[in-house]
Amino acid sequence: MVLCRTYEEAILREYHADKGPGFDIGKGLVPGEMHLSAGQEPVAAGVCAHLTTDDAVTATHRPHHLAIAHGVDLGRMTAEIFGRETGLGRGRGGHMHLFDPATHFSCSGIIAEGFPPALGQAFAFQRRGTDRIAVAVTGEGAANQGAFHESLNLAALWRLPVVFVVEDNDWAISVPRAASTAVPSNADRAMAYGIPGLRVEDNDVEAVYAAAGEAVARARAGEGPSLLEIHTLRMWGHFEGDAQGYRPELADVPANDPIPRYEHELRDAGVLDDARVAAIRDRATARVEDAVAFAKGSPTPDPSSATDLVFA
Template identity: 80%
Template sequence: MTVQDTAVSASSLTVQERRELLRTMHLIRSFEEAILRDYHADKAPAWDIGAGLIPGEMHLSAGQEPVAAGICAHLTRDDAVTATHRPHHMAIAHGMDLDRLAAEIFGRETGLGKGRGGHMHLFDPDTHFSCSGIIAEGYPPALGQAFAFQRRQTDRIAVAVTGEGAANQGAFHESLNLAALWKLPVVFVVEDNDWGISVPRAASTAIASNADRAAAYGMPGIRVEGNDVEAIHAAAAEAVARARSGDGPTLLEIHTLRLWGHFEGDAQGYRPELSTVNEHDPIPAYQARLVADGVLSDEDAAALKEEAVARVDAAIGFAKNSPTPQPEEALRYVFVEGA
């Protein structure tokens, strides 16, 4: 296992690359803040998870933006990404259409799945993106995608993302074994946000780092500490290059942060560090770093945020103004028609 050093005195990234990382993180956070606002807007006075503009469960990724920005900076739209039940950051960083993403979350006909899938079941052929609420479900499909890319002799790769709790699932180990055996072009990513719902990782996982498990399958294992987008970017660069060159898979475990609850409505009484969690918000920290390094001014930083908010507001407006599915067509696009 390698622990990626986050104490880098001088960045190897260009000014534009560093700005783009911050731009991506601002866009993700602005989207999550907008969903948070509209999700809670009409669920009072009595909490009803089935009520409102956005019914159902909601898992938001605030705090995990560095993972998506750092990894997806190396991907093209032709690469495949399979994500978790907390998928928005990866979807946005991978270039998913923001209007169609918002419309799907709001259950509208203009959404990715015609409003039938909701936020945990995003499928986008244009960016080869998928996700599911099933734990570790994205690993086996990523192998299928990687196998197809390999057979076609392309340099396309698959990136499979899961949480640290899912590393104890059989699908995790089976996928690592087969990917290593066939030298598939896949990058496995474990987002370690310390909590599997309400269970701390120490109570469920026998080892301190899932990156150690890579050695059992003959692949590199790297753990990145500090939720540092540039360190994540550097680790992902090596893993992606290895996959594209035909040298096989890599396992990246990234210690990140879940700023908000496991789901919206989660009281988070199990978190002893809850009162100080906002002090570790990665976006203000990275923005301050870029300002200190002369990469951008305070005015530039504010403009990036305003740009992100404007893009998100337009997407939310598109979603709210889109039609909802008619009740008599509720099963359309769900089952195969006209066999």
């Protein structure tokens, strides 16, 4: 969780360093839009702790925490975000289109796009007779997309080894759940497809870990899919530059930060002390700054190669 947050803080710093005047998202070291995951670290940590890099993960347009927790190379991911030739997609995809065959990780800017590919991966794992699984992550707003329901139906029908995870951060861009979704919990929708569904409250990493453990074990045992909805927190804007005028609870957000809250719990339990907290933060900072330095030191793609890797 600390590594994920340290990374997002560094990307936030580099992204805003040279966007002015007038906040031009096309300018600077990190071009394009940016969607950061601060506050949603318990989802990534609690779910991915049960996975290996042989398992597949499909993520959303807010993917960094999940990529990090699943073991995507930090340097190559950062180079991709910076649009550099050493990036995962040789700088062509950017932060919303990370693709890493080494860890079976992918993400997309298209809402609910990751669900059907996760089914394909799960189907391949099943046909090969392995115990590998796929995890498909999306947001609570995307649970109203057709791909969400089609994927749950087919996964249940074929008993595919897939875990569906909905990150409920309360805001589908700027739209609250009550204005867009007919049910209070997307986990209740699992019942329509005859699969287990569970909602995890309070952005609690240990509760996420426990719920994900059961779902992953079920998938590995050939018992089919599960649906988890995790109530989490988007601490920052939907995108960088979002004024967030639609959020009446914005002043309360810092007090709900899951990282200091969990640190406090671990200190009370005698698991952490000042020295260990400092070591964790120092190690995370070193890894992140090394990745940023690697990205900054990498070449940008030659403009003459713009059509390479596009046509066959």
